[in-house]
Amino acid sequence: MTNRTITTEATARSETTPELATVEANVKAEGGEATAALAQARDRVATIRDTVTAVSADHIQTVDLQVADATEPFGPDIDARYQATGRLRLKCVPETAESVVADVTDAGGTVETVQFQIHDQERQQLQDDALTAAMERARQKAERLAAAEQLAVGDVQNVTTQDVDGATGMERIVEDALDGPDADLSPTPIAVSERVEVVYELTEE
Template structure:
């Protein structure tokens, strides 16, 4: 038998029924971001590729030093590239060569404003800021959401079984499922004002649980027997 909240399968046994009731449920938990990544670029231009690279490297070093002096951060270089203006369809500069060094600055969300100001004051550019959850925080949210989803699945199963005059026993299988479209966690990005507070990030867990299906009389009998000597 299939109902809106799940489905029931049944067959006879000594109590008059056996089988399972299967339900799905989801739960979401959210927390404020506890980490941030600022993508910073340093440009260098010159009449040769070597000169452009040197200027980009020097500017990047200046920006790094300024940031590290004002905030607790981890900095990782992620890209080096050089563009020959003569080979570009629409060159971005009159210089013969342009070099770009890009690095990511990881810090706490509260330090983002400081990092952005130091990066831009030092002659660098900020491509974007990504707020996120640390692995430990995300794992805690996933565990909380999973527990809540399983509890909700049990409540649905109880209602379905009761509607048929039956009862729910122990869980037989628990399967995680992909979250529905639109419910995946989305990390908010800093736009133009470093004073903006990032929105909480949500984590959604969805489960399908199959429970043992028993006769209501069997559940009551089991409860009565457990209190006897």
């Protein structure tokens, strides 16, 4: 005889405040010679390093420094022959992200993104908490449905899980807001959602 079962779905969410902010920025410089453009770009990178006081030197990384020829296909649309670009990554606590963005901008840099994150251990805890809450909701739903038929919910027969992070997932990236003077860079909670589909055995009460 085939055991009777019931299948329910549930979703739960767990959230926490960000622990880290990463600011991606760049500087650009032009020149008639590649070496001159590169030297100027390096100077602007150094200026940002000196200007941003909220971030220690070991948390400011120059991730790329390159030069492009305006006469080449797909080259930059500039008057000078060469354009040098330096890219930086600055890591800070979320509460100082706004002042870091302001310092970078004042020093002649352009902020590309601000990314709020949490550490891997905290991410795993969020997922565990959301999954536990989703399983509890799925069982409660199954028990309500079973009680309507004078039945009881038994053991779990099968579980399928799915991440449903969406727009409130593990990382919040600020891009469009950086275009305006009233950019909102205040850290908001990072949330994780988990969805489960659970198959339970049905038993007589």
